[in-house]
Amino acid sequence: MRPSILSAMDLTREEEAILNGEEGEGRQKAMELVTALGKIYGAEDLIDITSAHLSGASYKTIGDGGLKYLEDMAAGGAKVTVPSTLNPVGMDRTRWREMHISEEFAEKQLRIIDLYGQMGIRTTCSCTPYVGPNVPSMGDHVAWAESSALSFVNSYIGARTNREGGPGALAAAILGKTANYGLHLDENRKPTVVIDADIDGSIFSYSLLGQAVGMAIGSGVPYFKGISPEVEEAKTLCAAMAASGSVALYHVEGVTPEAGNFDVSDLEVIHIGEKELQAAYDKLNTVDDIQLIALGCPHLTEKEMHQIASFLKGKKKVNKDVEIWFCTSAEIRDRCPEDVKIMEEFGPVLADTCMVVAPIEGTFQRTGTNSAKAGNYLPTLCSQKAMCRDIAKLMEVVL
Amino acid sequence: MRIEGRSISPGKAKGEVVKLNEPLSFLGGVDGSTGDIRVGDGGNVAGKILVFPKGKGSTVGSFVMYDLMVHGKAPAAVINESAETIVATGAVISSIPMVDSIPSIDIFENGDVVTVDADAGTVEIEGVECRSVVSSAILMDGKVLMLKRPATCHSFPGKWSLVAGKIEPGETPTEAAKREILEETRIPVGGPDAVVRPFYVREGDVLWKVHGMLFRVSFADPKINEENEMFEWVSLEDVSGMDTVTDTMAVLEQLMK
Numbered sequence: 001m002r003p004s005i006l007s008a009m010d011l012t013r014e015e016e017a018i019l020n021g022e023e024g025e026g027r028q029k030a031m032e033l034v035t036a037l038g039k040i041y042g043a044e045d046l047i048d049i050t051s052a053h054l055s056g057a058s059y060k061t062i063g064d065g066g067l068k069y070l071e072d073m074a075a076g077g078a079k080v081t082v083p084s085t086l087n088p089v090g091m092d093r094t095r096w097r098e099m100h101i102s103e104e105f106a107e108k109q110l111r112i113i114d115l116y117g118q119m120g121i122r123t124t125c126s127c128t129p130y131v132g133p134n135v136p137s138m139g140d141h142v143a144w145a146e147s148s149a150l151s152f153v154n155s156y157i158g159a160r161t162n163r164e165g166g167p168g169a170l171a172a173a174i175l176g177k178t179a180n181y182g183l184h185l186d187e188n189r190k191p192t193v194v195i196d197a198d199i200d201g202s203i204f205s206y207s208l209l210g211q212a213v214g215m216a217i218g219s220g221v222p223y224f225k226g227i228s229p230e231v232e233e234a235k236t237l238c239a240a241m242a243a244s245g246s247v248a249l250y251h252v253e254g255v256t257p258e259a260g261n262f263d264v265s266d267l268e269v270i271h272i273g274e275k276e277l278q279a280a281y282d283k284l285n286t287v288d289d290i291q292l293i294a295l296g297c298p299h300l301t302e303k304e305m306h307q308i309a310s311f312l313k314g315k316k317k318v319n320k321d322v323e324i325w326f327c328t329s330a331e332i333r334d335r336c337p338e339d340v341k342i343m344e345e346f347g348p349v350l351a352d353t354c355m356v357v358a359p360i361e362g363t364f365q366r367t368g369t370n371s372a373k374a375g376n377y378l379p380t381l382c383s384q385k386a387m388c389r390d391i392a393k394l395m396e397v398v399l
Numbered sequence: 400m401r402i403e404g405r406s407i408s409p410g411k412a413k414g415e416v417v418k419l420n421e422p423l424s425f426l427g428g429v430d431g432s433t434g435d436i437r438v439g440d441g442g443n444v445a446g447k448i449l450v451f452p453k454g455k456g457s458t459v460g461s462f463v464m465y466d467l468m469v470h471g472k473a474p475a476a477v478i479n480e481s482a483e484t485i486v487a488t489g490a491v492i493s494s495i496p497m498v499d500s501i502p503s504i505d506i507f508e509n510g511d512v513v514t515v516d517a518d519a520g521t522v523e524i525e526g527v528e529c530r531s532v533v534s535s536a537i538l539m540d541g542k543v544l545m546l547k548r549p550a551t552c553h554s555f556p557g558k559w560s561l562v563a564g565k566i567e568p569g570e571t572p573t574e575a576a577k578r579e580i581l582e583e584t585r586i587p588v589g590g591p592d593a594v595v596r597p598f599y600v601r602e603g604d605v606l607w608k609v610h611g612m613l614f615r616v617s618f619a620d621p622k623i624n625e626e627n628e629m630f631e632w633v634s635l636e637d638v639s640g641m642d643t644v645t646d647t648m649a650v651l652e653q654l655m656k
Contacts, residue, residue, distance in 0.1 A: 033491040065466030165458050167488050
């Protein structure tokens with residue numbers, strides 16, 4: 001018997017019925033995609049998921065092909081069956097004019113948000129849904145796209161997801177199932193290398209650490225010693241390692257929930273200290289003068305909003321030529337009205353979007369950020385020369 | 400002849416092959432509204448059997464494939480050596496039949512008419528016949544026995560080769576290898592000491608399925624028949640400098656792994 005669509009994976013009677021189209025074309029297509037990906041990566045069966053997080057939301061990244069795909073999916077009646085959230089889009093859905101966005105872009109972007117909404121996806125438009133509306137539990141199987149967010153829920157929470165792509169995560173959300181392979185399985189969650197980290201513990205040092213580790217190992221499951229990240233630091237580390245490498249899971253001794261399960265005494269140890277952090281810094285910094293300072297990659301948390309506001313309080317923006325964007329979710333913006341008031345003196349506090357997925361290349365050529373992830377993607381996805389420094393140093397440009 | 404691969408995206412299609420020899424990023428590599436190929440030798444994917452080793456690049460490539468479908472410019476089918484997420488996703492969401500895990504894209508030539516049955520995971524090249532052959536490396540003191548074919552030979556005339564020949568009906572590859580070695584060199588062998596996974600070599604309308612084998616001998620005195628005009632014991636490094644038939648280096652490289 002040939003390995004046909006049906007026989008390649010061990011499907012339940014119900015799953016086979018979906019694949020045969022008995023529950024409509026939309027669910028059949030979703031099953032074809034989940035099983036095709038499962039086959040490629042050697043999954044033996046499917047596994048139930050408790051949530052999904054979808055990428056492929058900015059009109060800038062998915063283009064007209066992606067928009068038409070979503071139109072067709074929504075028109076076909078596709079609906080998600082597990083709680084699902086959406087990644088940032090190409091603009092703040094109400095303040096897009098302040099971002100120099102064209103009418104045409106805005107119209108298509110709003111349509112994309114609307115289509116995801118029609119399919120039952122919560123249009124949070126944030127890359128940090130795990131601090132708000134979409135919080136998996138330890139051991140949950142989930143289907144998350146967005147490299148930084150999926151690394152966070154894998155590592156810091158102990159949920160289980162592979163690096164899903166946009167359509168794959170949508171298909172999984174529609175079915176409530178994904179292919180059971182990779183990081184869903186115990187054996188692939190074991191550390192592959194020990195990172196002996198010597199950093200000062202600031203948020204920015206976590207950006208550089210993540211950049212340096214990604215540069216050193218590329219992929220794998222690093223096990224950190226010598227750091228104690230809280231949510232903000234872990235978020236920064238996730239984003240950096242997923243951008244400079246393709247790390248989707250890491251453990252931190254004494255901090256992350258699965259770290260105690262492993263004996264790492266036989267693993268190779270890589271030291272990351274001053275020299276490696278300097279190399280990471282040099283890689284991320286390609287320009288000395290900038291037109292835009294963009295903070296919030298990944299989206300600013302409530303704590304970061306307070307920190308930035310208290311740093312800026314009482315100061316004045318002297319250099320009017322440089323714009324400042326603060327990127328967060330609408331939910332967090334609403335929760336911090338006092339901070340927002342102070343920050344708005346310096347630049348807009350934007351929701352739904354960020355400097356990477358917004359079409360900033362139409363307006364700016366040189367951008368500053370405190371994020372290693374943004375530092376990696378600004379040159380490639382936004383044609384920018386990038387400056388990557390901590391917030392205080394970036395702000396020296398305008399104060 | 401039918402080649403077995405693996406079904407990735409269902410459906411059936413027949414069409415002419417457009418082949419790219421390098422991994423393809425649909426984003427940047429193919430125009431989503433016209434189907435024009437912007438890399439390699441150009442061409443157009445619309446209605447064709449698009450053959451390339453594997454996908455690469457941006458995940459947006461999946462949506463470029465969808466764009467092609469929307470514009471009626473999608474390939475009739477996609478054939479890859481190994482599928483990855485981007486192209487597999489694009490093929491499934493765009494209802495493009497797709498097969499992977501074929502032995503090598505080298506079995507296809509541009510312009511071949513190919514039938515793809517992506518439900519079964521098989522591919523058939525029209526008018527091309529498959530012939531199974533053995534290709535044996537006889538190794539003595541680190542040197543391999545090379546035979547030179549006469550200029551009048553019907554297959555790869557004038558070139559150097561290992562001890563090669565067709566597998567006759569009812570014969571196993573090992574039996575064929577031993578028979579050919581005896582016929583062409585009069586060397587009796589035991590073994591084989593190593594066997595490589597069969598691979599394919601395309602020569603016009605013939606697709607050779609090559610079974611490579613290694614036989615070690617401590618002493619041998621080859622007496623060649625009329626199928627070859629001379630022999631030589633050659634060090635492995637020096638074989639690469641010879642004018643050999645297409646499969647020789649591939650067999651040796653895999654045998655030496």
